[in-house]
Amino acid sequence: MSAMSAPAPAPIAIERLVKIYKTIPAVDGISFTLAAGSITGLLGGNGAGKTTTIATIMGLTTPTSGRVTVLGADMPRQRYRVLHRMNFESPYVAMPMRLTIRQNLTVFGMLYGVRDLPHRIAELGEQLELTELLDRPTGKLSDGQKTRVALAKGLINSPELLLLDEPTASLDPDTADWVRGRLESYRRERNATVLIASHNMAEVERLCDRVIIMKRGRIEDDDTPPKLLARYGRRTLEEVFLDVARGRGIQHEAAQ
């Protein structure tokens, strides 16, 4: 890139985002910006506002106030400028069960305008160890296999921005570890930006360069995992999370 060219817009930039459902604030004035090529974990208990934040980033929900910019496009107003450059994976959003993996990936590949789709499907089949299963109905797969199919759908368009909601929920430790490995290599190969909402602290600790902890719609803390551990005087992110969730606050720094 030449020194004169304008800097690329941040993959995600959120400014004072507020989302109120009827009278209940789900997100209450949060701001953050993600750097390109980073993996960020969005942590928080149930009802913390993680899902609403991710839904707003994807243009599924309109902000009550504030601004959400994704790859330089205002969401949800300009969403069609960027939706083909991003994707999403969650075990809570299913894919048509009667369709085979190949059929599902064909449909989504066409929706995302993927070139040389048969080659891309074969490539993903190989990378995600799905080749033998491609012509099997999605509903007949095990949970671990379904998660890999959902990941294949999330990667079908080689997204610059990947949003993941509990990517390893209900997976056995071996499969979960394998999925994390795939996500790490995808980020490395494509310099993709990844935002993960998760309850699995070990996962966040392993994958994320940065952690944003939410509580009751607000950001309670935001830093790298080592700095958070140091600040709270804890050995694991799970302990940090419990401190934040139970309102115990920063102990280590205060002690110093």
Next chain:
Amino acid sequence: MILRSDSAFAFAPRRAAAMTLRYWYLLRSSWPRLVDLVYWPTVQMVTWGFLQYYIMQNAGFFARAGGTFIGAVLLWDILFRGQLGFSISFMEEMWARNIGNLMMSPLRPFEFISALMVMSIVRLSIGLIPVTILAVVFFGFNLYGMGFALVAFFINLMLTSWAVGIFVSGLVLRNGLGAENLAWSIMFLFMPLTCVYYPVTTLPVWLQPVAWLLPPTYVFEGMRTLLIQKVFRPDLMVDALALNVVFFAAGVFAFLKLLQSARRHGALIQTGE
């Protein structure tokens, strides 16, 4: 008007084809779905066919009005099954919990609607063509004998069915599967008012203007004129078409507004009951 490729109103045939393919894969993979498409139209046609056969043997007027019952049943099925074909394809996404995947993909509302319209014709054809052949075999009633009139009837009935299907899909999108029953029942509200089996003059005088506000009324009235008086009334079809344009535009407008409201209320991330 030139639309930018990133506009919400841009139309990519590739994306509409992707959705049509998705429903075709589903239909192909499920024989109960295919049987269901043929089952009810056959049962209804046979029941009404025998009733008409019985009445024809006992009443002079009905002897002259040959085929009006079976004709009405078949045309009613185009209206009802057309809407149902549209709405069920839409609800397959809700049942599969796939609507979130679609709404965050580059698929535009008009591409989605187009795919649903194509599928309603596919589903209708699978269900109705065998039944029209059975009507010839059992009762000697040839729907295709209506010729060009049938084309005019079909276009008008499909437009109404799509307008209602689009509106119902918007309601389900906004209110979740709790509104699913509307998809099955809403068309029956039209049944008495559109005078499927009797002339508009049968209705109380004060209700007749309401009937004339509904496009299918013109089709069923036109069908009776064709079968009883052997006269095709193009004026009725033009009136129906004009009303259908209004119905269709209103359906699309309501769908877009309901989608907007669903985004505002977070309904797209909670698509259950």
